[in-house]
Amino acid sequence: xxxxxxxxLKAIVKDENVLTELEDRVCYSYxxxxxxxxxxxxxxxxxxxxxxxxxxxxxxxxIPIFPRGAGTGLSGGxxxxxxxxxxxxxxMNKIKEISQEDLLAVVEPGVVVERFHQEVExxxxxxxxxxxxxxxxxxxxxxxxxxxxxxxxxYGVTKDYVLGLEVVTPLGEVMRTGGRTVKNVTGYDLTRLLxxxxxxxxxxxxxxxxxxxxPKDKKTALVIFDTLMDAANTVKAIIYEGVIxxxxxxxxxxxxxxxxxxxxxxxxxxxxxxxLIEVDGSKNQVQxxxxxxxxxxxxxxxxxxxxxxxxxxxxxxxxxxxxxxSAIVQLKPTKISEDATVxxxxxxxxxxxxxxxxxxxxxxxPVFGHAGDGNLHPNILTDKNDPEEMxxxxxxxxxxxxxxxxLGGTLSGEHGIGVMKKPFMEWELGxxxxxxxxxxxxxxxPNNILNPGKVF
Amino acid sequence: xxxxxxxxLKAIVKDENVLTELEDRVCYSYxxxxxxxxxxxxxxxxxxxxxxxxxxxxxxxxIPIFPRGAGTGLSGGxxxxxxxxxxxxxxMNKIKEISQEDLLAVVEPGVVVERFHQEVExxxxxxxxxxxxxxxxxxxxxxxxxxxxxxxxxYGVTKDYVLGLEVVTPLGEVMRTGGRTVKNVTGYDLTRLLxxxxxxxxxxxxxxxxxxxxPKDKKTALVIFDTLMDAANTVKAIIYEGVIxxxxxxxxxxxxxxxxxxxxxxxxxxxxxxxLIEVDGSKNQVQxxxxxxxxxxxxxxxxxxxxxxxxxxxxxxxxxxxxxxSAIVQLKPTKISEDATVxxxxxxxxxxxxxxxxxxxxxxxPVFGHAGDGNLHPNILTDKNDPEEMxxxxxxxxxxxxxxxxLGGTLSGEHGIGVMKKPFMEWELGxxxxxxxxxxxxxxxPNNILNPGKVF
Numbered sequence: 001x002x003x004x005x006x007x008x009l010k011a012i013v014k015d016e017n018v019l020t021e022l023e024d025r026v027c028y029s030y031x032x033x034x035x036x037x038x039x040x041x042x043x044x045x046x047x048x049x050x051x052x053x054x055x056x057x058x059x060x061x062x063i064p065i066f067p068r069g070a071g072t073g074l075s076g077g078x079x080x081x082x083x084x085x086x087x088x089x090x091x092m093n094k095i096k097e098i099s100q101e102d103l104l105a106v107v108e109p110g111v112v113v114e115r116f117h118q119e120v121e122x123x124x125x126x127x128x129x130x131x132x133x134x135x136x137x138x139x140x141x142x143x144x145x146x147x148x149x150x151x152x153x154x155y156g157v158t159k160d161y162v163l164g165l166e167v168v169t170p171l172g173e174v175m176r177t178g179g180r181t182v183k184n185v186t187g188y189d190l191t192r193l194l195x196x197x198x199x200x201x202x203x204x205x206x207x208x209x210x211x212x213x214x215p216k217d218k219k220t221a222l223v224i225f226d227t228l229m230d231a232a233n234t235v236k237a238i239i240y241e242g243v244i245x246x247x248x249x250x251x252x253x254x255x256x257x258x259x260x261x262x263x264x265x266x267x268x269x270x271x272x273x274x275x276l277i278e279v280d281g282s283k284n285q286v287q288x289x290x291x292x293x294x295x296x297x298x299x300x301x302x303x304x305x306x307x308x309x310x311x312x313x314x315x316x317x318x319x320x321x322x323x324x325x326s327a328i329v330q331l332k333p334t335k336i337s338e339d340a341t342v343x344x345x346x347x348x349x350x351x352x353x354x355x356x357x358x359x360x361x362x363x364x365x366p367v368f369g370h371a372g373d374g375n376l377h378p379n380i381l382t383d384k385n386d387p388e389e390m391x392x393x394x395x396x397x398x399x400x401x402x403x404x405x406x407l408g409g410t411l412s413g414e415h416g417i418g419v420m421k422k423p424f425m426e427w428e429l430g431x432x433x434x435x436x437x438x439x440x441x442x443x444x445x446p447n448n449i450l451n452p453g454k455v456f
Numbered sequence: 457x458x459x460x461x462x463x464x465l466k467a468i469v470k471d472e473n474v475l476t477e478l479e480d481r482v483c484y485s486y487x488x489x490x491x492x493x494x495x496x497x498x499x500x501x502x503x504x505x506x507x508x509x510x511x512x513x514x515x516x517x518x519i520p521i522f523p524r525g526a527g528t529g530l531s532g533g534x535x536x537x538x539x540x541x542x543x544x545x546x547x548m549n550k551i552k553e554i555s556q557e558d559l560l561a562v563v564e565p566g567v568v569v570e571r572f573h574q575e576v577e578x579x580x581x582x583x584x585x586x587x588x589x590x591x592x593x594x595x596x597x598x599x600x601x602x603x604x605x606x607x608x609x610x611y612g613v614t615k616d617y618v619l620g621l622e623v624v625t626p627l628g629e630v631m632r633t634g635g636r637t638v639k640n641v642t643g644y645d646l647t648r649l650l651x652x653x654x655x656x657x658x659x660x661x662x663x664x665x666x667x668x669x670x671p672k673d674k675k676t677a678l679v680i681f682d683t684l685m686d687a688a689n690t691v692k693a694i695i696y697e698g699v700i701x702x703x704x705x706x707x708x709x710x711x712x713x714x715x716x717x718x719x720x721x722x723x724x725x726x727x728x729x730x731x732l733i734e735v736d737g738s739k740n741q742v743q744x745x746x747x748x749x750x751x752x753x754x755x756x757x758x759x760x761x762x763x764x765x766x767x768x769x770x771x772x773x774x775x776x777x778x779x780x781x782s783a784i785v786q787l788k789p790t791k792i793s794e795d796a797t798v799x800x801x802x803x804x805x806x807x808x809x810x811x812x813x814x815x816x817x818x819x820x821x822p823v824f825g826h827a828g829d830g831n832l833h834p835n836i837l838t839d840k841n842d843p844e845e846m847x848x849x850x851x852x853x854x855x856x857x858x859x860x861x862x863l864g865g866t867l868s869g870e871h872g873i874g875v876m877k878k879p880f881m882e883w884e885l886g887x888x889x890x891x892x893x894x895x896x897x898x899x900x901x902p903n904n905i906l907n908p909g910k911v912f
Contacts, residue, residue, distance in 0.1 A: 099801070101692055103800075146641045148639050174888065175889050180799045181831070182609075184797065185601065185868045185872050185873070186877070187873065187885055187889065188657070188896060193644055197644050197645075201644070213695070213699075282741055284744055345558050373639050375639045408636045413639035417641070417643065430631070432625065434643075436631055437643050440644060440899055443899035444895050455644075
């Protein structure tokens with residue numbers, strides 16, 4: 001990037017907020033995937049007006065902008081593929097308002113999700129979205145990728161909580177979408193269109209989210225099964241009984257063994273599946289629900305069910321689930337975390353197909369994830385420096401996507417398309433759908449400035 | 457419309473499904489507003505493929521298409537303003553699937569909402585959206601206008617239940633959006649963009665909606681207040697207590713008097729406000745919630761609280777609310793039903809301003825609606841044949857919109873923009889927002905075939 005442009009950027013955000021040294025730029029060249037792309041420059045704006053100026057400059061000089069938060073994404077959505085400007089929004093990290101009466105909050109995009117959880121919960125309020133990366137990922141990134149998490153089964157994903165946005169358009173204008181009311185049908189739903197658009201349709205500079213009263217009570221159950229089918233039938237039966245747990249997580253045998261081997265918490269390594277079920281609500285509600293769940297699990301031949309009420313006991317049960325990500329990388333250094341999602345009823349069939357794919361391509365494929373909403377996380381453990389194996393992995397990934405679509409599912413439940421799944425979009429959306437997306441992108445970003453090379 | 461075109465339309469849908477006589481066309485010239493527009497021809501397609509052919513023909517000959525369901529809309533969204541084709545989707549009324557396991561249903565756009573409610577509830581399932589017109593309005597119309605209803609406070613509106621759509625694009629291609637999973641982040645959220653787009657971005661030919669388990673129990677409370685402030689504070693306090701009722705309806709004094717005068721159910725005509733509160737959930741949950749609500753109402757000086765558990769008793773309490781629409785038209789023949797929505801906390805201020813506006817312009821303005829989500833329904837009763845009064849009404853409407861926006865609200869909570877609110881869009885969205893909408897519309901409907909003159 002020529003010095004003149006760098007000087008102009010420094011004039012906008014001040015010298016210390018522009019990084020040009022290679023060793024600095026490398027720090028902003030990756031996300032949670034194994035993809036890389038070194039930006040020409042890294043810029044840290046302080047406010048909306050600075051972003052407006054940067055986007056206008058980028059349009060003048062036809063320089064791509066790659067917005068990012070904490071860079072924890074799992075689809076390459078924030079990777080600066082073509083040089084250009086890495087626009088880091090972490091300085092914009094104010095929680096501007098939390099309203100107990102209107103049950104909403106207004107935040108800047110750089111606010112870390114866990115911190116936001118803590119602040120609203122202090123006031124007896126609740127913001128459900130809880131992606132695994134919540135300790136580091138930002139609200140802006142969550143909106144851009146429409147992040148989910150275990151609680152999505154009962155509470156929905158990020159898009160179900162975004163009421164309004166302030167956005168800098170691809171042409172560098174400030175736009176407000178939605179607002180402070182849950183009901184709003186004034187014009188097209190740009191709030192939802194921008195949520196999950198992976199930084200390609202606008203740069204999110206302010207977010208208004210809906211909050212809920214914090215559930216008064218919680219209980220957690222860890223349930224062990226000798227067959228995957230029993231676990232699947234249990235999920236089915238719980239829903240038939242009219243119980244919607246806050247979380248309904250599943251771990252397969254490979255995952256169980258990795259976790260036990262890694263953190264020695266006494267999981268039975270011969271079990272075929274573990275369900276981690278958490279219910280929340282009023283004291284009575286939780287009591288009722290857990291009783292039904294216990295009945296259902298027993299009726300479906302669970303080997304063992306352990307129920308915890310006290311925070312420390314619940315935490316102990318959660319340890320198994322939380323250890324998964326760090327535990328499975330023992331198998332191989334490179335972790336490719338997929339999130340192909342199928343209708344709940346197809347989970348057993350999907351797991352069967354994943355087993356077959358793992359065997360066919362001789363790869364490590366532990367399966368865990370959110371059984372409640374069919375959002376499994378088949379994780380491929382491999383070594384990106386072994387080209388022969390990576391070739392097999394690529395074929396396996398393709399077959400995983402084919403299987404998900406074949407079972408009426410989707411390529412991505414919560415990680416987004418980014419660059420990882422781009423080649424497979426047409427399988428799901430068809431030519432017409434892709435064309436419809438492209439028309440929208442071209443109409444609002446004629447110079448293709450915002451996050452080029454993503455989604456399409 | 458020339459005979460050749462009519463012949464081509466008849467060739468597509470068969471003669472008996474094309475109406476050309478004036479007296480027939482007049483039947484499709486209106487909706488729930490006082491707006492009128494007579495179509496050049498009325499066409500009743502039987503399936504997606506017929507719609508594809510009709511849309512292609514319309515593009516060739518540059519004829520506008522005005523899709524409609526039952527025509528119960530309250531914003532003029534389905535009125536054929538410029539002649540053209542009134543495309544009536546009521547023949548496409550199959551419920552294709554109800555899945556208890558995946559908690560979803562697949563329906564054609566012409567399915568009447570009440571019928572859908574009945575069918576899913578037979579299976580112990582629940583579809584929350586409940587617009588007042590549910591006995592006649594269609595699922596397709598509900599999606600196109602993103603319909604709400606009393607239960608939206610706890611359960612959200614139509615868009616919160618639409619998982620996927622089959623759509624005929626403005627260029628006459630078939631497109632599928634979303635799918636059968638709650639989690640889906642593959643590409644932009646076209647499902648949400650199309651939901652509430654009032655038939656301007658595509659014609660909805662199939663809808664996949666999410667379902668919930670049917671709540672096991674319900675209780676209803678009718679609460680009478682001597683001051684509006686006490687009623688408003690009660691709403692606030694209930695939410696502070698962490699209770700989210702399924703419905704939280706309010707009626708002001710004028711409404712109460714209309715209802716009592718109309719259906720003599722013994723409402724106290726000197727009361728300033730009535731809250732109709734319904735809680736649902738498990739038996740215990742409902743018990744708990746109603747106890748809290750009773751405590752809160754008493755603490756906020758309610759004059760009287762009546763609680764009902766049995767269906768017939770609850771129905772009796774609901775009679776007051778259900779009578780409103782038919783009761784208020786005693787005042788004047790023309791009813792203009794607005795749905796300007798404000799943040800919950802601003803309801804008292806909004807009601808105060810509405811009172812002032814009614815006085816200033818000497819109009820009848822009963823206020824009722826969904827207090828839980830700030831979605832009030834100020835209804836202006838007037839006579840469209842009295843130009844002098846209509847002039848005052850127009851000014852009043854403008855001030856109502858100004859007041860809502862001024863209090864951080866929106867022009868429309870659930871009725872849509874259609875033609876009624878078009879002139880005021882820019883107040884809320886600004887030039888940039890409107891431009892963003894227009895770019896999308898132009899990009900996907902270059903010939904401006906679908907529902908021209910609406911929204912913009």
